Amino acid sequence: MNYKGLWDGSPQLSKIASRNVMLVQLVLALFLGSLLVGVCAGEDSVLKMASPWEPKSLDPVVYSLNIEIAEPLLSVDSEGKLSPKLAKSWDVSEDGLTWTFHLRDDVKFHDGTPFTADAAKASLERTFRKSAEYSSVKTFPIESVKAADKYTLIITTSRPFAPLAGYLSKDATDILAASSLNDKDEVIKPVGTGPFKFDSWVPKESMTAVRFDDYWGTKAKMEKVIFQCVPEEKTRESMLRAGDADIIGTLSPALSLKLAKDPDFTIYTQKEMGRVRHILFNTNKQPLDDVRVRKAISMAVDRDLICKSLLEGVDETAAAPFSPDLYWANKNLEMPSFDPEKAKALLEEASWTDTDNDGIREKDGKKLEIALFTYTSRPELPSIAEALKDQLGKVGIKIKITILDNSAVMEQAKGGKVDMYLVSINALLNRDPDTWASYFTPASYYYDCMNYAPEDVVSLIQKGRETMDTEKRKEIYDQLQEKILEDAPVAYLTYYSGISATRSNVHGYELSLIGEHHLENVYKE
Amino acid sequence: MWMLITRRILAAILTISFLSLFVFSFLYLVPGDPAERILQARMNGELPSSRETVGVLKHDMGLDVPSYVLYLKWTEGVLHGDLGYSYITRRPAATILYESLQATAELVFVSISIVVIFGLSLGMLAAWKEDSRIDNLLSYLAILGVSIPSYVIAFVSILVFAVGLHILPVAGRSGMQSMLMPAVSLSIGGLAMLMRMTRYDMLAEMRQDYVLAAKAKGLSEARIFIKHIFRNSLPPLITYIGLELGGLFSGAVIIENVFAWPGIGRLLVDSVQSGDVPMVQACVLLIGVIFICINIIVDILYTYIDPRIKPEGIL
Numbered sequence: 025m026n027y028k029g030l031w032d033g034s035p036q037l038s039k040i041a042s043r044n045v046m047l048v049q050l051v052l053a054l055f056l057g058s059l060l061v062g063v064c065a066g067e068d069s070v071l072k073m074a075s076p077w078e079p080k081s082l083d084p085v086v087y088s089l090n091i092e093i094a095e096p097l098l099s100v101d102s103e104g105k106l107s108p109k110l111a112k113s114w115d116v117s118e119d120g121l122t123w124t125f126h127l128r129d130d131v132k133f134h135d136g137t138p139f140t141a142d143a144a145k146a147s148l149e150r151t152f153r154k155s156a157e158y159s160s161v162k163t164f165p166i167e168s169v170k171a172a173d174k175y176t177l178i179i180t181t182s183r184p185f186a187p188l189a190g191y192l193s194k195d196a197t198d199i200l201a202a203s204s205l206n207d208k209d210e211v212i213k214p215v216g217t218g219p220f221k222f223d224s225w226v227p228k229e230s231m232t233a234v235r236f237d238d239y240w241g242t243k244a245k246m247e248k249v250i251f252q253c254v255p256e257e258k259t260r261e262s263m264l265r266a267g268d269a270d271i272i273g274t275l276s277p278a279l280s281l282k283l284a285k286d287p288d289f290t291i292y293t294q295k296e297m298g299r300v301r302h303i304l305f306n307t308n309k310q311p312l313d314d315v316r317v318r319k320a321i322s323m324a325v326d327r328d329l330i331c332k333s334l335l336e337g338v339d340e341t342a343a344a345p346f347s348p349d350l351y352w353a354n355k356n357l358e359m360p361s362f363d364p365e366k367a368k369a370l371l372e373e374a375s376w377t378d379t380d381n382d383g384i385r386e387k388d389g390k391k392l393e394i395a396l397f398t399y400t401s402r403p404e405l406p407s408i409a410e411a412l413k414d415q416l417g418k419v420g421i422k423i424k425i426t427i428l429d430n431s432a433v434m435e436q437a438k439g440g441k442v443d444m445y446l447v448s449i450n451a452l453l454n455r456d457p458d459t460w461a462s463y464f465t466p467a468s469y470y471y472d473c474m475n476y477a478p479e480d481v482v483s484l485i486q487k488g489r490e491t492m493d494t495e496k497r498k499e500i501y502d503q504l505q506e507k508i509l510e511d512a513p514v515a516y517l518t519y520y521s522g523i524s525a526t527r528s529n530v531h532g533y534e535l536s537l538i539g540e541h542h543l544e545n546v547y548k549e
Numbered sequence: 550m551w552m553l554i555t556r557r558i559l560a561a562i563l564t565i566s567f568l569s570l571f572v573f574s575f576l577y578l579v580p581g582d583p584a585e586r587i588l589q590a591r592m593n594g595e596l597p598s599s600r601e602t603v604g605v606l607k608h609d610m611g612l613d614v615p616s617y618v619l620y621l622k623w624t625e626g627v628l629h630g631d632l633g634y635s636y637i638t639r640r641p642a643a644t645i646l647y648e649s650l651q652a653t654a655e656l657v658f659v660s661i662s663i664v665v666i667f668g669l670s671l672g673m674l675a676a677w678k679e680d681s682r683i684d685n686l687l688s689y690l691a692i693l694g695v696s697i698p699s700y701v702i703a704f705v706s707i708l709v710f711a712v713g714l715h716i717l718p719v720a721g722r723s724g725m726q727s728m729l730m731p732a733v734s735l736s737i738g739g740l741a742m743l744m745r746m747t748r749y750d751m752l753a754e755m756r757q758d759y760v761l762a763a764k765a766k767g768l769s770e771a772r773i774f775i776k777h778i779f780r781n782s783l784p785p786l787i788t789y790i791g792l793e794l795g796g797l798f799s800g801a802v803i804i805e806n807v808f809a810w811p812g813i814g815r816l817l818v819d820s821v822q823s824g825d826v827p828m829v830q831a832c833v834l835l836i837g838v839i840f841i842c843i844n845i846i847v848d849i850l851y852t853y854i855d856p857r858i859k860p861e862g863i864l
Contacts, residue, residue: 074720080638081638086591087591087638163599228649228652228815228816229721229722229809230721252720252809253809254720255806255809256809258704258807259719259807259809262707262708262712262720263711263719263720265712266715267715268711268719268720401822428580430586430589430596431580432580432581433581435582436580447596467599468599469596469597469600469602469603471600
């Protein structure tokens with residue numbers, strides 16, 4: 025088709041003034057006005073929440089339900105230590121092979137059936153069977169799950185395995201009633217013990233839950249909770265402003281600052297337990313095989329500046345894997361501080377000097393050039409990488425940034441091409457410091473990035489897994505943290521905080537340490 | 550006619566096979582291990598912690614075979630009417646696809662209706678009142694409509710109608726009201742273009758000799774305008790509408806994300822990001838089939854509206 029002159033006879037663009045934008049709006053308004061059916065109204069007993077989280081499945085083993093429908097045996101307290109939930113207490117036998125969980129006797133499932141050791145056994149057995157496909161559970165040495173009496177559950181393992189307890193606080197081990205399943209072992213409707221009862225699920229869209237009046241703990245104040253999946257942050261913001269959402273989750277620091285200025289909204293910030301942004305160093309390749317260079321890099325990074333400028337002052341700086349408010353943090357460590365002069369001195373000591381005055385240090389005719397890799401699924405990482413490039417440039421280190429998908433970086437790492445890898449990892453993902461420690465073993469997913477698994481570290485890690493007493497374990501992980509700080513196979517940069525915002529008439533909301541939205545105490549004015 | 554349809558469908562099957570092969574190889578040729586991507590997606594974006602888990606997953610999902618074997622297995626499944634299972638959620642791909650298709654179909658249907666109804670009628674109005682004030686105004690609007698990206702329209706309308714006036718919900722899929730903003734934002738560009746093309750085609754037709762002949766015969770102007778001029782300018786417009794219908798499916802990707810509309814565009818983007826090969830394949834297959842169906846329908850309409858066009862002539 026020849027549409028030469030299609031726009032002939034149109035007024036010149038230069039004549040189009042901004043008022044014409046209003047004309048478009050006017051036409052839009054006419055369209056919308058003519059089609060408008062009604063006006064939606066909010067109710068005070070319904071809580072609406074929007075987050076980018078998408079309920080991909082009703083099965084907690086497959087995907088976290090993120091809404092308090094079902095509960096696991098254990099939980100974590102404000103220090104990140106394990107605490108009771110459906111189990112009142114638990115103990116481990118001398119040999120570390122038998123775990124006994126004393127269950128609450130006042131708990132009912134949403135279908136009215138009592139929560140007993142038999143029900144917990146059936147649910148956990150399914151979890152262990154199913155999660156084999158999904159996670160590290162397949163490598164757990166679980167031997168059997170037994171119900172000793174009505175409210176006593178016994179789990180035996182083939183070898184002592186302390187990280188098991190942490191795993192029992194994860195959503196994947198939520199206890200579901202038998203009526204949740206169809207005959208193919210699939211969850212058709214999650215029937216749990218939580219303060220909210222599952223009502224409906226529209227895939228990719230929303231999940232609705234209603235109050236469970238027989239809840240064993242504090243009963244929820246809201247009658248109904250609607251979770252909506254809204255991937256676009258701007259849209260979530262608009263929903264909050266328009267009153268279509270009472271709470272919005274997973275906000276960027278920039279948006280939280282903007283909303284904080286408005287008295288109509290309240291911002292909630294909570295450090296996510298264990299998540300830490302850090303650099304992994306390849307310790308068997310020049311120049312990072314020299315611990316002095318690694319330490320110099322750690323000292324040359326101005327963490328404060330990164331947190332204040334890039335992260336809008338929301339996140340806190342990190343020098344160790346666990347933030348100081350967590351139980352597992354070694355509070356006696358002397359943390360590296362920002363000291364570019366000392367960093368330069370260390371580099372000089374390692375005989376990296378700038379002989380040709382081009383701003384980049386050399387040694388034996390080789391430039392101090394380092395390949396830094398990172399990925400985009402956490403959007404702040406590439407800009408942090410840029411900041412690192414700038415800051416390390418000031419002490420004479422040239423950084424080349426490559427941004428790839430994580431799995432592509434790992435492939436590069438296998439070929440030894442990755443010097444530094446900037447990552448954001450949850451070091452307490454399984455609610456146990458073993459998640460963090462296991463990075464420093466040859467079985468680690470990151471081994472190719474670090475090539476760091478000295479024998480003494482590996483045996484400490486093994487000891488940590490086999491020691492059941494929490495205080496003794498703490499000593500082991502304190503030792504490990506000291507050792508890692510000394511060897512510097514990683515440099516910790518910042519922690520990560522989850523941010524939510526509510527309308528100011530919403531009270532009692534709590535964003536937990538493990539990123540859960542606690543809605544049971546929420547009420548609206 | 551049937552000959553045309555058969556040939557078209559054969560060509561379509563070939564096209565879709567190439568397309569699926571292309572998409573499949575694309576997902577496997579990008580650097581990195583698909584199993585790692587899947588694991589990451591299953592763990593809600595968390596990176597895996599041990600190599601063992603990656604190996605276990607690979608084996609459990611049958612990914613530890615060469616990729617061409619995977620492709621052949623997938624093709625075999627499709628031929629048996631089985632689109633496979635999502636790697637991430639383990640739900641049947643066909644079910645997930647069906648849920649998303651409903652949402653997108655609704656959105657696209659309303660959008661294309663807006664495009665056709667308003668595009669054609671306003672275009673006719675502009676041609677009828679050539680060079681009048683209304684024609685000039687519509688020209689302004691058409692330029693704006695074509696040049697403003699749909700997501701800008703989307704966000705501006707959210708600000709005005711949801712945040713400002715509180716008369717429409719910001720996002721989600723809950724009845725007619727929630728459909729308005731996404732459908733309108735999605736259709737403005739196509740509407741403006743169609744309006745302009747209608748005006749152009751009709752003006753070109755108006756200058757044909759048969760119009761003069763019809764006038765000489767004493768037919769009323771309105772009758773000539775609708776029955777002759779409009780009908781004769783339809784074929785190229787129908788082609789455009791067909792193309793636009795396809796375009797709406799792709800434009801829906803952005804709009805669905807902005808308005809949290811649970812459609813196929815969002816599904817496709819999600820699946821590509823998480824390396825969910827069976828879902829990507831299923832989406833591509835479906836979109837391919839939709840495009841081809843639209844084309845066949847356009848061709849048939851063509852011959853119906855303008856009998857001078859022979860089916861053979863099209864291929």
